[in-house]
Amino acid sequence: MLWVSNIIDGQKAIDADEDIEFVLACQKGDTEAFAVLVERHQKQILNIAFRMTGDYDEACDIAQEAFISAYRSIRKFKAEAKFSTWLYRIVINYSKNRLKQMRGRDRREGVSLDDSGEIKTEGILNKSLIDCDNPGTHLEKREREAQVQKCITSLDDEHREVLVLRDIQGFSYEEIRDILKIPDGTVKSRLSRARRALKDCLIKVIGDL
Amino acid sequence: MKKCKGIENNLPFYLDDSLTGAEKQAVEEHLNSCPRCSKVLVELSKTGALVGSLAEVKPPPWFKQKIMARVREEAEEKSFVQKWFYPLRIKIPIQIFATVCIAVLTVYIYRAGEDQMKAVVPSSAPAPVVEVSRNQKPAQSLEAPENLTANVTKGKVAAGKDTRDEKAVVHDMSSGFAAPKAEEMKKTLPQENVSAGGRDAAKSIKENVASDAKADKYANAPAAKSIEQSRTGLERKKASVVLGSAMKESRAPQSQSVMPKANIALHVSDIDAAAVKAEKLLTKYGAKNVARQIQEGKAILTAELKIQNIKDLIAQLKTIGRIEERIVSVDNADGNIFIVIEIVNN
Numbered sequence: 087m088l089w090v091s092n093i094i095d096g097q098k099a100i101d102a103d104e105d106i107e108f109v110l111a112c113q114k115g116d117t118e119a120f121a122v123l124v125e126r127h128q129k130q131i132l133n134i135a136f137r138m139t140g141d142y143d144e145a146c147d148i149a150q151e152a153f154i155s156a157y158r159s160i161r162k163f164k165a166e167a168k169f170s171t172w173l174y175r176i177v178i179n180y181s182k183n184r185l186k187q188m189r190g191r192d193r194r195e196g197v198s199l200d201d202s203g204e205i206k207t208e209g210i211l212n213k214s215l216i217d218c219d220n221p222g223t224h225l226e227k228r229e230r231e232a233q234v235q236k237c238i239t240s241l242d243d244e245h246r247e248v249l250v251l252r253d254i255q256g257f258s259y260e261e262i263r264d265i266l267k268i269p270d271g272t273v274k275s276r277l278s279r280a281r282r283a284l285k286d287c288l289i290k291v292i293g294d295l
Numbered sequence: 296m297k298k299c300k301g302i303e304n305n306l307p308f309y310l311d312d313s314l315t316g317a318e319k320q321a322v323e324e325h326l327n328s329c330p331r332c333s334k335v336l337v338e339l340s341k342t343g344a345l346v347g348s349l350a351e352v353k354p355p356p357w358f359k360q361k362i363m364a365r366v367r368e369e370a371e372e373k374s375f376v377q378k379w380f381y382p383l384r385i386k387i388p389i390q391i392f393a394t395v396c397i398a399v400l401t402v403y404i405y406r407a408g409e410d411q412m413k414a415v416v417p418s419s420a421p422a423p424v425v426e427v428s429r430n431q432k433p434a435q436s437l438e439a440p441e442n443l444t445a446n447v448t449k450g451k452v453a454a455g456k457d458t459r460d461e462k463a464v465v466h467d468m469s470s471g472f473a474a475p476k477a478e479e480m481k482k483t484l485p486q487e488n489v490s491a492g493g494r495d496a497a498k499s500i501k502e503n504v505a506s507d508a509k510a511d512k513y514a515n516a517p518a519a520k521s522i523e524q525s526r527t528g529l530e531r532k533k534a535s536v537v538l539g540s541a542m543k544e545s546r547a548p549q550s551q552s553v554m555p556k557a558n559i560a561l562h563v564s565d566i567d568a569a570a571v572k573a574e575k576l577l578t579k580y581g582a583k584n585v586a587r588q589i590q591e592g593k594a595i596l597t598a599e600l601k602i603q604n605i606k607d608l609i610a611q612l613k614t615i616g617r618i619e620e621r622i623v624s625v626d627n628a629d630g631n632i633f634i635v636i637e638i639v640n641n
Contacts, residue, residue: 115370117363117366117367117370120363120366121359121363121366124359124362124363125359128354128358128359128362129351129353129354132352132353132354132358133351133352136352137349142352145352146354146355146358149354149358150358150361150362150365153362153366154362154365154366154369157366157369158369230345231348231349231350234345234346234349235349238346249346253343253346253347254346254347254349259313274308275304277307278304278305278307278308281307281339281342281343282303282307282339284342284346285335285338285339285342288342288345289338295337295338295341295342295345
């Protein structure tokens with residue numbers, strides 16, 4: 087019964103996938119159809135990469151690589167899940183790999199990733215918070231965001247990815263399960279630990295919440 | 296405390312409102328009696344609020360263009376590969392089939408061309424001239440063996456196997472043929488002499504040989520002249536000169552000189568009877584391609600004879616009449632000699 091349920095869920099995902107038309111066009115060789123997919127998903131892809139790494143430039147690079155990788159393997163996309171789910175899995179994997187490289191590089195250079203993440207986050211938050219009217223509030227908010235990002239970056243990979251997908255990007259548990267290919271129970275337990283670890287980190291960094 | 300730990304694990308989901316009714320009720324009952332867990336719940340709630348308030352970053356303006364530029368590059372490379380190889384299950388077998396076809400066609404064309412080349416240019420086994428002259432039996436392979444010119448033609452075929460020492464051969468055989476005339480022959484002999492056309496050519500020069508033989512009985516002159524005369528008959532066939540004919544023709548004089556030759560003048564009182572006797576002798580000594588021509592006041596016999604039998608033949612011919620002999624190019628004991636017996640009245 088379980089596999090029947092999975093097939094039905096998969097069929098629903100395909101039916102509900104608004105990207106499938108453009109994906110099929112890409113599979114037939116229409117390069118420009120991919121531009122629509124980039125337009126639709128670029129912001130979310132970039133934000134996932136950014137929250138995973140805490141580095142805007144690295145996030146831009148990761149997002150580009152993820153899109154190029156998706157284009158290269160778009161013929162292998164079988165529409166068993168939504169295109170966006172498949173795409174987010176790619177960017178999560180790229181982010182994790184890049185983070186490993188960054189940590190290795192920083193370890194060699196004797197720089198703390200948390201520190202570097204904070205610096206770069208601050209720089210980019212300056213660009214992103216353009217709607218803030220009050221400069222004082224803006225500064226305070228920017229600083230708080232940098233502290234939160236620092237704590238997110240300090241989490242383990244498996245906790246960070248669940249937290250980013252659920253609490254920042256707002257995916258459902260089912261979507262997270264599909265993106266990360268882990269069971270529901272694992273998603274929940276990792277999320278529970280991730281939230282508590284983040285709370286502890288923020289208490290350390292900020293003080294009393 | 297033990298209960299607090301279990302409740303703490305469920306607090307994030309209590310905030311999510313993703314607990315079952317019983318779990319939710321248990322958490323709420325515990326929170327009412329546990330200020331520590333209530334505090335944790337507040338902290339988790341504030342943490343969630345902080346995370347949820349994180350601003351989204353915006354992609355840079357060049358972001359999409361840069362991605363699409365790379366995608367188009369990829370597409371161009373991909374389309375080239377796809378054009379040639381995809382779908383693999385169709386195009387790879389077609390390409391293999393096409394390759395095999397081309398290979399077969401190439402071999403077929405090569406072989407067809409090889410046959411043509413063989414027809415035009417005799418095979419070029421680098422055998423020394425002396426070897427050729429010893430081992431060749433040209434008379435057996437051609438259809439017009441009964442006269443001198445046919446023999447010349449055969450000789451040419453035999454000599455065609457030689458690719459080297461051409462100049463040396465010309466010098467060696469200079470006693471048999473005059474070099475300038477050989478050069479002329481080189482230019483005029485058409486390639487048909489090698490194959491079936493050789494018969495026609497031989498016939499056309501047949502009479503000329505006989506008439507020339509009268510004028511110049513011995514030594515080089517008859518053969519050289521016969522070649523020169525044959526040229527006029529052969530020039531008509533010159534139209535079909537093909538690739539390699541020049542090379543082949545250049546060997547013609549040498550081929551003629553390869554076959555040793557004996558000219559014998561037999562002076563008798565009865566030409567006809569002597570001719571019959573001489574012919575019988577030739578047959579007796581195993582002569583091949585024996586031909587007889589009767590002309591006014593003389594008879595000419597031509598044949599090919601094994602060199603070791605020539606002395607016996609001459610000894611026997613002396614019993615028929617007085618002979619004058621001249622043998623050229625007998626530099627080995629094996630092989631054949633071309634013999635011309637001219638029978639004239641005393």
